Amino acid sequence: MLERLNEAMAHIERHLDEQIEVADLARIALTSEYHFRRLFSALAGMPLSEYIRRRRLTVAGADVLAGERTLLDVAVRHGYGSAEAFARAFHAVHGVGPGEARRTGAALRAQPRMSFRLTVEGSGSMEYRIVTKDAFALVGRRARVPLVHEGMNPAIVAFIRGIDRETTARIEALSDQEPAGIVNVSDNLADDRAEGSELDYWHGVVTGGTPPEDLDALPVAAGTWAVFTTSGAFPQAVQYLWRDVFTQWFPSNPYRSRPGPEISRVRVSTDGTTADAELWIPVERVVA
Incomplete structure (x- = not known):
């Protein structure tokens, strides 16, 4: 199960600049969409949609600081229909707007890529x-x-x-x-x-x-x-x-x-x- 979950996480990384369908992730993990959302939230400590948003804006932050694309191009590349919508989402995660981040080289917040592994804790059993x-x-x-x-x-x-x-x-x-x-x-x-x-x-x-x-x-x-x-x-x-x-x-x-x-x-x-x-x-x- 954990191996399949990690394959689904790899799929997210490959498609951060595209629409990510939960149905595809559930199919990779060999489970239902309902259970995949529930399991991810319990394991990750955050909703699936929030994790994907944070990962996209982490990658977008690198594009903003690189300065090789216009801010509108960066916004569109990461799934935002306008520079304004991208700026709001960017500020919510990084605490600073993309324009200011580019001008000042501000420190940004990164959401690390997640993977899951089995950890054995104690010797208790569940009844x-x-x-x-x-x-x-x-x-x-x-x-x-x-x-x-x-x-x-x-x-x-x-x-x-x-x-x-x-x-x-x-x-x-x-x-x-x-x-x-x-x-x-x-x-x-x-x-x-x-x-x-x-x-x-x-x-x-x-x-x-x-x-x-x-x-x-x-x-x-x-x-x-x-x-x-x-x-x-x-x-x-x-x-x-x-x-x-x-x-x-x-x-x-x-x-x-x-x-x-x-x-x-x-x-x-x-x-x-x-x-x-x-x-x-x-x-x-x-x-x-």
């Missing part, structure tokens, strides 16, 4: 199971919130606090299958999963029954799920589990992620410092 579920519904309350990679998410905290106890009790009573009880669900995320991008957050339950009309509901098709468990500091343990699933488990197992809601069942300690958690990720088996 997981594979579950096949019939179609079900998520029922509860939903809110559109910004994505936060680490630490508490203020928007989610405020949303949950705004649900009264009576409504929470009614929702919890609808749970009739695993994962049992109140669950937290992320769905409809942006492909690049950038910090601050928005997602649908659900505070609800998994049920096979008919949802009440006054509650939000999301039908979920039958499928396969990889289920992981963890215990530790809250909320870091849950957030790190998601990272470890994509950086450690997927590269070592014959599965890939598929579109669908990601479900976590979290039980926080009385003092709010630790938690036991179960993470359900929709997956499909990779056929060799």
